């Protein structure tokens with residue numbers, strides 16, 4: 370059995386073991402965060418995305434067909450603010466999700482409601498909306514693309530609080546923290562541990578950093594071994610302190626929330 374097959378099986382088993390039935394009377398548990406802390410978010414996302422046929426950038430960004438996704442900071446890439454000051458983001462959810470899975474997604478969206486001016490609302494007839502689907506992997510477009518845009522949360526590998534929020538953040542316009550324009554002051558990319566064909570995943574981007582500090586604890590930061598081809602060797606090393614944690618999986622950090630409020634002028 371190849372390692373990737375065993376990892377997939379493990380994820381499947383994990384998914385099954387977590388799919389305990391939730392009776393109608395039960396509400397969403399308060400602490401329904403990530404159940405398994407031993408795997409970082411990047412590993413989970415990249416493992417889940419092994420099976421996808423989509424063209425993905427940096428592991429989980431849908432390659433745009435019409436424009437450069439790497440500079441998504443014009444107003445047209447952002448979700449519109451309504452006259453009441455709230456940014457309404459219409460969404461639909463695939464009927465393939467069970468009610469328990471829908472609750473997980475809802476729960477992750479609610480965290481944006483309580484800390485920002487964003488509001489995810491069921492789509493009525495809006496033109497621009499997010500279609501949450503159970504495709505082969507965890508991925509999203511960058512920013513608002515116009516019309517229907519897919520945000521994929523595979524039922525087996527992606528329904529974790531942190532991953533749902535990570536993908537939503539992409540749909541809001543946020544890129545990976547380690548591709549920030551100023552990242553070389555904060556992390557070292559170990560190119561020798563990265564497959565040259567995957568090196569583009571680590572290219573710096575002309576990001577709008579919103580005058581916020583580099584955030585090792587961002588939910589948008591990849592883990593130390595992302596895309597590493599040398600078993601156990603790091604592809605990303607925090608500097609100067611290599612022991613700083615990156616690739617957290619709990620949920621949005623203080624600065625993740627601040628940035629949403631800054632970008633959307635909440």
Ligand SMILES: [Zn+2]
Nearest residue numbers: 429430535545
């Ligand atoms: Zn991502």
